Amino acid sequence: MATVVLTEKPSVARDIARVLGANKRGQGYAEGNGYIVTWALGHLVQFAEPDDYGPPWNSRWSFAQLPMIPEQWKLKTTRSTSDQYQIVKKLLNSSQTERVICATDAGREGEHIFRLIYEHARCKKPVSRLWVSSLTDEAIRGGFRALQEGAAFDHLAAAARARGQADWLMGMNLTRAYTVHNKALCTIGRVQTPTLSMVVKRDAAIASFVKAYFYELVAQLEEGFAAKYCKDGQTRIDKKEEAERLHRQLSPNKVGTVRKIEKKVKRNRPPPLYDLNNLQRDANRYFGFTAAQTLERAQALYETHKLITYPRTESRHISEDMVPKLPGILEKLAHPQASVALERLRGGHRLSRAYVDRTKLTDHHAIIPTGQQPAPNLAPDLQKVYDLVVARFVGIFLPDQQVEETTVLLDIGGADFVAKGSVVLEAGWTVAAMRPPNAAKGKEKEDDDQRALPPLQQGQQVHVTRMDVVEKETQPPRPYTDATLLAAMKNAGREIEDDELAAAMKESGLGTPATRAETIEKLIRTGYVVRDRKAITSTEKGKALVGLVAESLRSPELTGEWEQQLKEIEEGQRPVAGFYEGIADLVKSLVPKVQQGPALSPEQA
Template sequence: MIVCITEKPSVARDIAAILGANDRHDGYYEGNNYQVTWTFGHLCTLKEPADYSPLWKNWSLAQLPMLPERFGIKLIDDKGIEKQFNVIKQLIENASEVVNCGDAGQEGELIQRWVMQKAEIKCPVKRLWISSLTNEAIKEGFQTLKPAAEYDNLYYAGLSRAIGDWILGMNATRLYSLKYASKNYSSKSNVLSIGRVQTPTLALIVQRHQEIENFTPKDYWELKTTYREAVFSATAGKYETEQQASEALAKITGQPLTITDVSEKKGKEAPPRLFDLTSLQVECNKKWGWTADDTLKLIQSLYEKKVTTYPRVDTTYLPDDIYPKIPQILRQMSPYTQWTTGILNNGKIPKTKKVFDNSKVTDHHAIIPTGQNPAQLIGLERQLYHLIALRFIAAFYPDCEFMQTTAMADVAGEKFKAVGKVITKNGWRDLYSSDSNSKDNDTDNSDSRILPPLKTGESGPHTPDLAKKQTQPPKPYTEGTLLRAMESAGKTVDDEELREAMKENGIGRPSTRAAIIETLFRRKYISRKGKSIAASQAGIALIDIIEEELLKSAKLTGLWENKLRRIERGSYSANDFINDLKALINDIVIRVLNDNSLRRIEVDQSGKSQNTDKAEKVKSPRQAKPRIKSLTEIKCPICNQGYILKGKSAYGCSRFREGCPLRLDFSEYQPDLSPQRLSTAISKKFKKK
């Protein structure tokens, strides 16, 4: 019997129908020598700290860092999950072969592998890898099943990501909560949540907040003049003082303007790129104010309804083997006949490197329609499908062509410039101008200005204008611009080619960024103000108290993401990635424990916070009560600078890297001593000496 494991019941139903497994049982379908069952997304998770050691159950600085020698998984504590897992386990025990039919991505691979490991699978495993859920794609996928081992690196990358998040999240959250939360750190309202991706993302928002808060507007003046309805701007740019601007205005007032040069240049504008998940989320946020999570849920629904391809992708390209299928997809898009007919009747469909490029496609290609009829869609789903459909069709339309005219002028020695742009062939823009939803289209011709016919040497009167303006602060992030910043590790990137090159160093993955943003909202570190995102007092205070640049640097987090991608390709070791993070968190723990300031953050359920740094620092040493809450606050008796840390086989000094030789073996000092008892034992030992 061949057992197929999908990620959702709805997918299991579709696959079972194609395979002829038509008999429904509790938790699976059966028939034609197949059994098709399903997970509900994650059934398993990494073990909690207390699952590794009872010493890790309670939060204590003495037990940090928590670094299991070997990470393990467990079932999520849920009766429904336990019931379905037992169904899967029983089916696997009697299977001759298992087909992993999980979502074809890193997270889908991790979900399925964990379930199969927990069920102690012993039979051969194959992988179904498809980019859409159409019947044709599923049939083709089962005809080309691959050995599961071909996707081992994908699993190692997903596992490394999960373990890396555990190492940093579990340890840093406890470390900062115990060290800096003012009280009641075990309460959800006062935990200082730190994450590998979450904290650098919050840091971006807080940095933008501070840039806006600290921005000082500066006055400047712009000099323009109108000649024959053409607006010329002074090439000198912005005048920093009113005196400079007034002198320039006085100089040209009453003097004739002379055209010194007129040049025309033909230009082309290619169709917009196909969508990856991030660009789709950005576009929907810009047009309709949808959150990243809203868009992800809608596009996932379109995928499951078979009308669009796999959505959790980070490429805007298609592979060459899709090209022969394009005409059929266009023919099947019957609601769009008015736009597809011209392409299909023109003979061979154009093939360009801006659309088809095997080198830019790994596991999945850009999001495109499958050709299945979207008649079932209503409301926002239809709206989203329409956006994707038009973008796909536009990719095969001609470029938009325009003529750009640049005129240079002189007035009493002051230089001026005017630029006009005239579209000569709409090309792909015809697609949007004829769209009934024109207010939602991609075209914006507000920058197109038509200059009157101008000739070099002509001269005449003009009307100058001097305007006082102010520099503007950076704009707050919207979800769209934040997604772009996460994608490019905090750098503002408009150029598409450069954007593609920077994706490998982005913060998070397209499939996880929406969840990260939602987590920050849920933990009240950020809030929405219209379309804008604002950092809360709690979020600002948290980033302010984290002095470890490694925890909040978008650039460094992007480098970690790059390593994860290299693990996926087999060019970097998962063990090296995890060991690097273990060393990193160990160093961070030592440095934070050596922070002798009395900074504290109070956070309440509303997300308000108070950094009590100043209030506590003004206390004199005599007023401050001695606090020995954990081993880490016991001063080293040898160097008198570091603090006692607990290792694998002994207690030592936090300044061991600086050469402090203190070592107290567990054979003499029990590993489960309370901080007070250990402090007493150390005092006795070193008083004797």
């Protein structure tokens, strides 16, 4: 009797087979030591297309076919993967197979891949689940020592299936409806369409932006700093005439007095560990990598090179039971600050709950290095993503950055002028952080508030060398980049850069970390948006489509609510039937509205 182990990809199967001692190669599998290790090729089985259901759905598209709500969901294999499916099916159902181990990726998508294969093969064998966050030999052995019952993941599987069915119902029905109505292919998606809507909305804000001018009255001081006229806490002067009047009134004064000095020390703790979303954002900011490129490279670092842990994670924390393993990882890292971090850890430094908190974990912990040594010839783009992960990991063990911020209030001619400056007292974790390639250029344009002020005393006189009216202008919103669009998707359209606020809303985003990159790429493939260098902007076709679709389809907030419901299904807090019925009812209500609504003009189509 044998145990069949089913992985998601051949590369993972090879690693597991080697660890288990299944070294005899067969056609589509490896066997030995009581195990048969085989693999899917990603989505080996999927939901059938409408055409596969036969009449009337397989005839020319029309409103008469809609809505399409399957009474019994059919599954299918593709022509390119059917041979491997037949091998897997035969192994699963073999009389020699005693038990099946699900070793697909440990997440919602991996669970879905396995469950569809198991269902389509009509397998009835008992199932265990391998759940690991790293593919090192040690992690695989540990995972096989701690196999779980497959039934423990039924809620996860239910959420994955509900997501797939919701995407099918929305996509298949509304793509047909809008295509028939507009006489041109119009692809609609549960996540894709509200994401497109956000891009169109941003582009409209840029196009309608009207530049406004404002003014500041700036005094240059002989002591080596500048101060701005300030009234009611504001340095901005809206009218040029007022700025010029103040200049005429105050510029004759060549001496000012220091009225007040305020100093405070700000402590900036190390940023949280990476989840996939934030890794993609930083890789886009620093290196210009698209979200899809970063995901592909992170997956290779995980699967092929065993250098980082599972990348498709939503968590930015690790669990308490991982803490004893951290010194061993630090010992093996080549980062210049790794030895400092290790010394602090051995000296009694304890990581706070900002980094170690099992209650904040999702399917997996945050992305961290495994401690494996990278090959000398690791591809440069892989090295860049790996370096980001290592730098962030090392940084959490280092001290807070300490910055002294100083605010000085001056009296010049009876008016208030304010000067701000700052000085870094302790670099702390920032010595370990990655620096963007253009960091040196940015320093040349350093803001006045970031510069150190000279030593000053309350009551001291300062000397004005000149006073100028400085004209400034308001700036339009910036086009989305992969980094900012990922942030907007994560927060369901609410652009929140603050990590703590973003964490509070992380359950109501558009899509998942694993699917957001593909959503962006699909919008590009369908011609709804274009990427020009880093900027992502909508096309005329994309703008026209968003102008037609129902509000519920383009609402990020509504789709975010669905994501929250799927999360509740995954946690066993919501029955799946109610979610499914809600999506089906929405589709039924939308189809007639599409038929009765406006259509694209021939030029737009």
